[in-house]
């Protein structure tokens with residue numbers, strides 16, 4: 001197992017030939033996962049000789065942050081280069097709701113529009129982490145990080161830059177977790193990592209093993225220690241793996257489904273995966289997901305002008321989802337260079353939302369944060385950005 005993806009126990013074993021003891025494995029794991037420290041020299045509670053041998057492993061070679069773009073709303077998009085030269089992206093999205101926001105929303109939002117990160121887990125499901133321990137200083141700004149799981153994507157969705165690019169390769173669990181380590185190392189003093197969403201490049205459930213290991217590492221109590229309900233995995237609808245995710249993680253993990261259409265014909269045109277797993281079996285998989293009470297599945301619906309955005313389609317969607325505990329996020333399509341598809345106008349978006357609200361659904365319009373830094377799925381990594389700065393190494 002590559003270093004960044006090792007558990008404390010695996011580290012313990014790996015250190016034996018270097019003269020380390022099992023408890024050194026735990027210490028090393030904590031340096032890496034809890035503190036983002038990859039420089040062995042800084043791991044002061046490890047014996048000097050062991051540190052010298054660890055330096056030879058080049059723990060920080062998993063990735064380099066080669067570009068950081070900051071949007072007006074303080075969303076930061078990190079372009080990350082992997083050892084083989086491939087690039088992926090990860091995005092830090094400061095919260096607008098809950099805690100403090102760094103900046104007011106630059107766009108006036110009509111009522112019921114929600115400027116929060118796409119599908120960030122709701123704070124209405126929060127159990128009040130700060131209750132009773134409210135510090136004198138202001139609460140930290142809650143940051144959602146969006147991570148990538150593949151270089152490109154094999155699913156070929158018509159509106160998606162990653163889909164148009166095709167799959168280059170899967171990421172390893174170490175490459176997924178290293179995005180979080182790098183992101184966390186760049187947080188401001190007044191920010192705290194609160195949620196992780198698997199909504200960057202790639203289809204996480206097409207890379208199930210690495211995604212599952214990364215999830216376990218992110219939740220490890222001695223590491224990043226995020227609870228399952230603070231992590232959301234977004235999928236285009238790989239039915240067998242949705243069941244597997246539910247069985248492996250018990251349904252507490254946030255699940256987001258990229259639906260984008262309410263009938264098979266439209267959906268297959270936008271998302272080829274629908275030919276393999278049509279809406280009937282996908283809806284059955286959602287009904288079978290072991291969702292705890294009061295949790296809901298997030299339905300993502302990217303509105304594409306003239307393709308899936310009519311009020312009739314909104315009514316079909318309301319009917320399709322009946323009886324399933326969901327909340328719906330409407331995302332006006334972010335234009336991509338490789339396609340002439342685009343978003344509907346605001347009136348169309350609000351009319352679509354109105355139908356779903358009237359049918360009794362929680363339905364939000366999500367602006368894609370950081371549009372001015374190409375923060376939509378896969379866009380930056382596909383621009384061929386040249387390396388500018390190197391800012392990792394905690």
Ligand code: SAH
Nearest residue numbers: 160199202203234235236258300333334377
């Ligand atoms: N492959 C996974 C996760 C990554 S995509 C999935 O499809 O769910 C994250 C979300 O961004 C998905 O809902 C996807 O459909 C949406 N998306 C991709 N390209 C987009 C674009 N150009 N505009 C708006 N949403 C987009």
Ligand code: SF4
Nearest residue numbers: 153155157160163236
């Ligand atoms: Fe892949 Fe998701 Fe993009 Fe579809 S929307 S091509 S599944 S990354």
